[in-house]
Amino acid sequence: MIQEFYNLQVDTNGQKLYEFTDQTIEWINKHNFKNGMLNLSIQHTSASLIVQENADPDVQTDLINYFDKLAPMDDKLYVHTTEGKDDMPAHIKSALTNNQISLSIREGVLLLGTWQGIYLFEHRLHSQKRRIIHHFIGD
Amino acid sequence: MIQEFYNLQVDTNGQKLYEFTDQTIEWINKHNFKNGMLNLSIQHTSASLIVQENADPDVQTDLINYFDKLAPMDDKLYVHTTEGKDDMPAHIKSALTNNQISLSIREGVLLLGTWQGIYLFEHRLHSQKRRIIHHFIGD
Amino acid sequence: MIQEFYNLQVDTNGQKLYEFTDQTIEWINKHNFKNGMLNLSIQHTSASLIVQENADPDVQTDLINYFDKLAPMDDKLYVHTTEGKDDMPAHIKSALTNNQISLSIREGVLLLGTWQGIYLFEHRLHSQKRRIIHHFIGD
Numbered sequence: 001m002i003q004e005f006y007n008l009q010v011d012t013n014g015q016k017l018y019e020f021t022d023q024t025i026e027w028i029n030k031h032n033f034k035n036g037m038l039n040l041s042i043q044h045t046s047a048s049l050i051v052q053e054n055a056d057p058d059v060q061t062d063l064i065n066y067f068d069k070l071a072p073m074d075d076k077l078y079v080h081t082t083e084g085k086d087d088m089p090a091h092i093k094s095a096l097t098n099n100q101i102s103l104s105i106r107e108g109v110l111l112l113g114t115w116q117g118i119y120l121f122e123h124r125l126h127s128q129k130r131r132i133i134h135h136f137i138g139d
Numbered sequence: 140m141i142q143e144f145y146n147l148q149v150d151t152n153g154q155k156l157y158e159f160t161d162q163t164i165e166w167i168n169k170h171n172f173k174n175g176m177l178n179l180s181i182q183h184t185s186a187s188l189i190v191q192e193n194a195d196p197d198v199q200t201d202l203i204n205y206f207d208k209l210a211p212m213d214d215k216l217y218v219h220t221t222e223g224k225d226d227m228p229a230h231i232k233s234a235l236t237n238n239q240i241s242l243s244i245r246e247g248v249l250l251l252g253t254w255q256g257i258y259l260f261e262h263r264l265h266s267q268k269r270r271i272i273h274h275f276i277g278d
Numbered sequence: 279m280i281q282e283f284y285n286l287q288v289d290t291n292g293q294k295l296y297e298f299t300d301q302t303i304e305w306i307n308k309h310n311f312k313n314g315m316l317n318l319s320i321q322h323t324s325a326s327l328i329v330q331e332n333a334d335p336d337v338q339t340d341l342i343n344y345f346d347k348l349a350p351m352d353d354k355l356y357v358h359t360t361e362g363k364d365d366m367p368a369h370i371k372s373a374l375t376n377n378q379i380s381l382s383i384r385e386g387v388l389l390l391g392t393w394q395g396i397y398l399f400e401h402r403l404h405s406q407k408r409r410i411i412h413h414f415i416g417d
Contacts, residue, residue, distance in 0.1 A: 001140050001279050003416065003417070005313075005382070005384050035142045035144075036142070036276065037178055037241075037274070037276055037315065039315055039380050039381075039382050041380075041381065041382060041389060042391075043389070043390070043391030043392075043394065044391055044393075044394075045329065045330050045331045045393060045394055046331075050234055050238075051184065051239070052184050052230065052233070052234065053184045053185075053230055056219055056221070056222075058217075058218040058219035059219045059227065059230050061218050062216075062217045062218050062219050062227050062230070062231070063230065063231065063234060066210070066216075070209075070348075071344070077344075078336075078340045079336040079340055080334055080336035080337045080339075080340050082334070083334075088337065088340050091330065091331055091337050091340070091341065092340070092341065092344050094330070095328055095330065095341060095345075095374075095375055096234075096374055096375070097234055098237070098376070099328075099329045099379070099394075100329070100379055100380055100381070101238070101239055102178050102180075102239055102241045102315075102380050103178075103180065103239070104144070104178050104180060104272055106144050106274070111180060111272050111274075112182070113182030113183050113184070113270070114182075115183075115184060116182065116184055116238075131391070133382055133389050135315070135382035135384070135389075137276070137314065137315055137415070137416065138142065138276065139140065139142070140279050174281045175281070175415065176315065176317055176380075176413070176415055189373055189377075190323065190377045190378070191323050191369065191372070191373065192323045192324075192369055195358055195360070195361075197356075197357040197358035198358045198369050200357050200358070201355075201356045201357055201358050201366050201369070201370070202369065202370065202373060205349070205355075205370050206373075209348075235373075235374055236374070237376070240377070240378055241317050241319075241378055241380045242317075242319065242378070243283070243317050243319060243411055243413035245283050245413070250319060250321070250411050250413075251321070252320075252321030252322050252323070254322075254323060255321065255322075255323055255377075277281065277415065278279065278281070
């Protein structure tokens with residue numbers, strides 16, 4: 001059994017989806033992993049990890065707008081307002097999506113569908129340094 | 140350490156929950172897995188995997204109606220409309236639920252609660268062939 | 279390869295977030311786990327598991343209020359009403375959040391961010407006994 005860890009840092013600059021599929025695959029290839037589980041976990045509660053369509057970029061625009069309407073940046077709606085109007089909506093969006101994703105690797109290939117990419121979904125307005133832990137367990 | 144993979148295909152026919160708990164357990168039994176993790180991942184971004192109540196079917200009706208209201212099929216709300224009025228709501232519902240679930244197996248038993256079943260939640264209107272990858276790691 | 283299981287029971291008393299990070303870490307320390315994956319799964323579909331901010335308790339108040347507005351306890355909205363006005367909203371909140379979380383352990387340390395805690399999110403009004411299965415796989 002092999003286990004490896006890797007901290008990927010993603011520098012974000014506003015509420016967007018940031019794809020990191022290529023960096024993840026590069027790390028898998030570098031280590032020649034054969035079969036195993038890859039656990040991705042983001043070490044923050046105001047940004048998420050999601051698997052989404054990587055074909056039409058309009059899907060990302062619609063996702064950002066949708067979540068912005070679903071959890072509006074309106075201080076009147078929340079008690080927790082000290083960290084900025086975007087902070088409580090960011091925690092809500094984090095709860096509505098995911099902090100963590102487990103993916104499978106088979107014969108060295110990360111098992112994603114044809115139109116699937118892995119994204120960091122940033123919910124804060126200003127630039128952030130985000131850490132995504134990669135943890136492989138397998139052989 | 141044993142690892143096994145299995146692609147379960149589920150043919151869907153509209154916005155419904157399709158239970159596949161029995162097929163998953165059948166595969167576990169066939170291989171005589173003892174203890175381990177089972178990672179389920181759907182290779183699409185317009186359908187989801189969820190664990191839900193398997194007792195009263197009204198729960199499923201309410202879930203479908205609820206998500207349909209939460210992410211309405213209304214082209215005026217979205218930029219991405221080229222794939223049909225149900226496509227962007229499907230991506231949103233996928234983001235709000237899960238692409239992937241990890242379950243535990245102990246002494247050959249899939250650890251689900253008494254009232255829990257595993258479902259594919261189809262968000263598209265027309266028939267689809269969906270692939271759910273099963274990946275076991277354990278002994 | 280080591281595998282260990284543990285059923286943590288959490289007694290809840292209404293719609294709140296119940297942190298159990300300390301109990302999980304205590305179990306990890308007791309077994310001297312080194313590296314591995316920890317799969318947490320809740321055996322119910324009317325309560326969730328979430329990783330959220332553990333600093334300002336107002337975040338939890340806002341989360342509870344937000345989800346209560348997003349899935350209101352209003353019998354007129356649902357078909358499934360026989361188990362109480364809080365039951366169908368509880369299933370919806372469960373679908374919107376998570377039944378299961380996989381976390382990574384490295385050199386004996388559970389990899390959570392500085393401000394992250396693990397919570398049971400109770401969606402029912404009355405007291406419940408909830409089981410959260412802990413499953414470690416690693417060395």
